[in-house]
Amino acid sequence: MEKFRNLPVVKKLGFNRIILFGVLVLMYVIFAILSPTFLKYARILSALNYAYFLGFLALGVTFAIATGGIDFSVGPVMFCAALISGQMLTKMGLPLPVCLIVSILVGTMFGAFNGFMVAFVGIPPFITSMAGMMIAKGVGSVFTRTQSVSWPQASQANGWYRMLVKYRLNGTQIPTGLIILLLVAVICGIVLNKTKAGRYILCLGSNKEAVRLSGVNVKKWEMLAYLICGTLAGIAAIFYVGAYTTVQPGLGDTFNNEAIASCVMGGTSMAGGLASVGGTIIGTMIIALLQEGIMALGFQKDYQYVITGIIVLIAVYADIRSRKRKN
Amino acid sequence: MNKKKSGSPLVNAIGTQKLVILAVLIVLFAAFSILSASFRSYSTIITILSYSYYITFMAIGATFALITGGVDLSLGTGMICYGMIGGYLVIEQGMPVGVGMLVTVLVAVLFGLFNGTLIAVFDIPPFIATLATMMITRGIGSVVVGGMSVTWPQAASAQGWFRSLFRTQINGVMIPTGFLWVLLSVIIMTFILNKTKLGRYIIAIGSNKEATRLSGVKVVKYHIAAYAITGFFTGLAALAYAATFQELSPGTGGGLELDAIGSAIIGGTSTAGGVGSIAGTLIGVFIMSMLKTGLPFVGLQANWQQIITGIILLGAVGIDVMKNKR
Amino acid sequence: MGEVILTMKGIDKSFPGVHALDHVDFEVRKGEVHALMGENGAGKSTLMKILTGIYSKDSGSIVYEGKEVSFTSPRDAQDAGIVIVHQELNMVNHLTVAQNIFIGREPMKGIRIDDAKMVRDSRALFDMLGIDIDPRDKMSTLTVGKQQMCEIAKAISHNAKLVVFDEPSAALTETEIEQLFKIIRDLKSKDMGIVYISHRMDEIKVITDRVTVMRDGTYAGTLITKDCTKDDIIKMMVGRTIYEDPKTKSMVPPDAPVVLKVENLNAGKMVQNVSFELHKGEILGFSGLMGAGRTETMRALFGADPKTSGDIWINGQKAEIRTPQDAVRLGIGYLSEDRKQFGIVLQKTIAENTTLATLPEFMKGIFINRKMENAAAQKYVDSLKTKTPGIDQLVVNLSGGNQQKVVIAKWLCRNCDILIFDEPTRGIDVGAKNEIYHLMNQLAAEGKSIIMISSEMTEILRMSDRIIVMCEGRKTGEIAIEDATQETIMQAATMQE
Structure with a gap:
């Protein structure tokens, strides 16, 4: 084991991430054995539908957690963005591209709001995003008068946005959503690890005061992390409606939990300063696979929540243990 | 640091913040009453009270978690889960309603102990521990009852007496009996918080856990106890919820914890721990339920309540943050 | 100096990767102020934490009042009369002074805490020590020096027989240090054993009777304070003579901008x-x-x-x-x-x-x-x-x-x-x-x-x-x-x- 841990390739990819990937593969194998339908391409696509929007949410939350904070509002913000832009598309007749941009902008605005409250006013992230969650739910409901919004089907006019999720080529479905998600994940990874913004975000997550006293404008960078988080929630909205078309007001909080769970599983430390984009994506996939698998095996969806909750506890406890050992 | 104390000793004793929110509550009530004739009717007040019972119980629970410097996010889904399990025993298994109520509270306390153990023994940050419990309770309730809604007995049915615990009709007049329990809980918990060892140590843990430990206090025990209290009150909230709404559906309850936690914070309980007031929490709850019930009377959708509550929450904490900065 | 109240012998303690204490000996007599000195990381605090039950020892023996003891919690040690005044303030800011002093052993009236008695007892304690603090004040409103005084009062109020002061003077003003010394002399006259940890050589000379020096987790030796010089102690602390020549003249040219x-x-x-x-x-x-x-x-x-x-x-x-x-x-x-x-x-x-x-x-x-x-x-x-x-x-x-x-x-x-x-x-x-x-x-x-x-x-x-x-x-x-x-x-x- 120790030998395996020290292999250069293992070190580069991260031991924990390899284990996590192993868990993902193992889960797939188990589901495939228990339920033969799991080998069907359609099943995988269905699982991926869930992974797209959750993936974007989780990527965003990774940035918030990297600063040592949290964002509890991403789920409702995603729904709020989908509701507002959907309302504009279906009821007000605005062109689709404008609506897609509006969706992203709504996310950005919530992110900016959260970021401002946390970084400049100094309200704890947990409270800020709790308030952000309430406001997002309320705004979504008020804007649509508590009606659900159905985005157009693929065959209808303005339905092309669904190709962002799935593209039919000569009868086979290509998961374009996966390609876009991975692309965005790579960009997030680059931002986090190779740019000034990422360096500052990670460092301030670890020790904000030391970074401030080094002459860095920490407020700006902390706010940026939340802004990125909100923007990604806006993008997630597009992929949610791309997969499921219908959104209802007043919902979305479960997705917060699953997004946070994805990050934590993937090795992003709740203490801040340590984040893994790759881990987050694998974590997302595990949750998506889990919910698909539980349905395929004919269990209630509710088992998924229980299992995810337990996984989160194990992941966090493992993180705490490993940090204790290091100190 | 401004050393100037405001003059009146009464103001100092009650606390400025509590007076401010009390004023907010009165202003809100006055404003709604002036704007809408139907708001100032007896039945509206009864409605406001009915809606407030379960939030009050949850909020008292939330207050205890907050005082330890933690939080409990599993309040909302937990409440539904415990109520569903208790109701399932009564409706599907034919047990007496008293047993169902007892089981509800018992399961709630068990989950409270579970949270407390995760936090105090395993050092898992409170909000992530209770986040996990939030997911677990969301699932477990409906797994136990098989994924359907649970309806507690009707008021008119033989088992319906429990509903009169919270609202009863004498000679056609609605009596808000539930308010009695709420008041009783507030008084008892205020006493426990301020006058007993349990409360003293819970405050001390929230203020400085290490110092408390070094003083020879069994901090783990009291830390867990705080969450057990939170669980207990979530159980009471489940009963109040069942009595008010009868039906509990799987998958719901998420988000209700925000009302509870928000009420506690608006009522002056600090998220940093060590400071909390049950009476303040009660006022916070009334502000919430007044908004929820009152807004439709003045022609605004009930959804505005969430937005306004969010803003009030930010305002309340913002003022606190600014005060500490100076 | 009276009879021996505490003997620690061959105390050994390892943390992962560090041998913090290597068979350390330490002894305190009744009515003596015994200084414990050493560079940072020499193991003084670890030794005291073992004594007061915060850490457990790997091996060695602790004999207190003639009996072999092993405390498993600070509470155990307190009950036996060993208390420590910590270097970092260990106060619960949101409670009052009296509530802090009696935390963990509140006087009760049925299930109610008897706050009035607590205030009375605190006042009596402060009067005895000559400290001027209102027991009803919130701890957070006191100055650091006064908080330290409360900490000392709290420690002594445990019917203490052995008091450990872990760098108590670090946050005190000159007058407060004088007050502290008065308290220490008072305790000494009551036949208590006192351990005094400090880096300040002057204080050691003024207040202590004996000095035990630790170096890199080992016992370096014990000296009688009045028979030794500061240099003796320093030499023992560092294990070699160091020459710290003061600068005699400024190295800056007079016309430096x-x-x-x-x-x-x-x-x-x-x-x-x-x-x-x-x-x-x-x-x-x-x-x-x-x-x-x-x-x-x-x-x-x-x-x-x-x-x-x-x-x-x-x-x-x-x-x-x-x-x-x-x-x-x-x-x-x-x-x-x-x-x-x-x-x-x-x-x-x-x-x-x-x-x-x-x-x-x-x-x-x-x-x-x-x-x-x-x-x-x-x-x-x-x-x-x-x-x-x-x-x-x-x-x-x-x-x-x-x-x-x-x-x-x-x-x-x-x-x-x-x-x-x-x-x-x-x-x-x-x-x-x-x-x-x-x-x-x-x-x-x-x-x-x-x-x-x-x-x-x-x-x-x-x-x-x-x-x-x-x-x-x-x-x-x-x-x-x-x-x-x-x-x-x-x-x-x-x-x-």
Whole structure:
């Protein structure tokens, strides 16, 4: 084991991430054995539908957690963005591209709001995003008068946005959503690890005061992390409606939990300063696979929540243990 | 640091913040009453009270978690889960309603102990521990009852007496009996918080856990106890919820914890721990339920309540943050 | 001195990777004040934590009042009459003074806590000790010194027979220290055993009867205080004679230009009308007792805390410093007394910490140029002789001295001309200390200007070209190194108005 841990390739990819990937593969194998339908391409696509929007949410939350904070509002913000832009598309007749941009902008605005409250006013992230969650739910409901919004089907006019999720080529479905998600994940990874913004975000997550006293404008960078988080929630909205078309007001909080769970599983430390984009994506996939698998095996969806909750506890406890050992 | 104390000793004793929110509550009530004739009717007040019972119980629970410097996010889904399990025993298994109520509270306390153990023994940050419990309770309730809604007995049915615990009709007049329990809980918990060892140590843990430990206090025990209290009150909230709404559906309850936690914070309980007031929490709850019930009377959708509550929450904490900065 | 109350023999304790205590012996008699001394990390606190049940020992025996004991919790030790006054304040801020003193053993009236009795008893206790504090005040409203007094009162109120003071004087003013000594003498006359941990040699000479010295986790020896000199103790502490020659004359040429001029700086109660000048190539010592306002002055100057008024000139130019960003832009670097909290990002690598203040210079387009960054970090690791396996080592894994070097590297990388060292050798062992001194001298010789805050008199006298003394937020003295002695500095540092 120790030998395996020290292999250069293992070190580069991260031991924990390899284990996590192993868990993902193992889960797939188990589901495939228990339920033969799991080998069907359609099943995988269905699982991926869930992974797209959750993936974007989780990527965003990774940035918030990297600063040592949290964002509890991403789920409702995603729904709020989908509701507002959907309302504009279906009821007000605005062109689709404008609506897609509006969706992203709504996310950005919530992110900016959260970021401002946390970084400049100094309200704890947990409270800020709790308030952000309430406001997002309320705004979504008020804007649509508590009606659900159905985005157009693929065959209808303005339905092309669904190709962002799935593209039919000569009868086979290509998961374009996966390609876009991975692309965005790579960009997030680059931002986090190779740019000034990422360096500052990670460092301030670890020790904000030391970074401030080094002459860095920490407020700006902390706010940026939340802004990125909100923007990604806006993008997630597009992929949610791309997969499921219908959104209802007043919902979305479960997705917060699953997004946070994805990050934590993937090795992003709740203490801040340590984040893994790759881990987050694998974590997302595990949750998506889990919910698909539980349905395929004919269990209630509710088992998924229980299992995810337990996984989160194990992941966090493992993180705490490993940090204790290091100190 | 401004050393100037405001003059009146009464103001100092009650606390400025509590007076401010009390004023907010009165202003809100006055404003709604002036704007809408139907708001100032007896039945509206009864409605406001009915809606407030379960939030009050949850909020008292939330207050205890907050005082330890933690939080409990599993309040909302937990409440539904415990109520569903208790109701399932009564409706599907034919047990007496008293047993169902007892089981509800018992399961709630068990989950409270579970949270407390995760936090105090395993050092898992409170909000992530209770986040996990939030997911677990969301699932477990409906797994136990098989994924359907649970309806507690009707008021008119033989088992319906429990509903009169919270609202009863004498000679056609609605009596808000539930308010009695709420008041009783507030008084008892205020006493426990301020006058007993349990409360003293819970405050001390929230203020400085290490110092408390070094003083020879069994901090783990009291830390867990705080969450057990939170669980207990979530159980009471489940009963109040069942009595008010009868039906509990799987998958719901998420988000209700925000009302509870928000009420506690608006009522002056600090998220940093060590400071909390049950009476303040009660006022916070009334502000919430007044908004929820009152807004439709003045022609605004009930959804505005969430937005306004969010803003009030930010305002309340913002003022606190600014005060500490100076 | 009475009979032996405590004997610790062959106490051994290991933490993962550290042999913290190696068969240490220690003994206390009734009615004696026994000093426990040693460098930072010598194992004094660990030994006391084992005594009071906070840690468990690996081997060895503790005999207390003639019986072999082994306490498993602080409560156990308290019940037996052994109490510790901690170095860090261990007060629950949101409770009152009385509630703090009686926490864990509240007098009860049925299920109710008897708060009235608690207040009465606290008052009686304070009267006995001659302390003037209202037991009903919230702990958070007291000064640090008064909180310390409460801590002492709390410890004694446990029917204590053995009291451990762990650096009690660190946060106290001169008058409070006198009060503390009065209390200690009083306890001594009541036949209690007292362990006194302190770094301040003068206090040791004044108050203690015997001194036990620890070195690197081992027992170095015990001396009778009145029969030994400070040098004897120091020699025992370091295990070798060190020569800390005070500087005899300023190394700064008389015509060196003024690089920094501060005039009438004000920030809260701790910084009142502070003015001074700093010359090129100078090491300007800032002396004073703990809580004299030196750190606060520097933080206000650096923009880390808001200032109410005051003018700053850098190289003759008026400078507006509102945030640390402004200060850093103007070439000021601040090395905090609390490295771990304010100086470094522990969980990041040496390279990442080195470029923290200069990251924009290491960019290639929008990307960080790792190669350049690593080269810079390596350069400073080499030139400062930082001991590390590599620049990708996490800073948390380095020793205190090497962590300090990383902070220095951060500011050198920024090419700061003015460096503020706040307690530069705190928590650093003797060998590394000398290296830091050498480095500071070298930097000054290269034309950097240094402000050095230090609470160690020897450090001030050895390093400074000129000394500014502060007391209670005011500048109370400016002394040329030629005229500086411990006495002249102390006089200024304790000046009362």
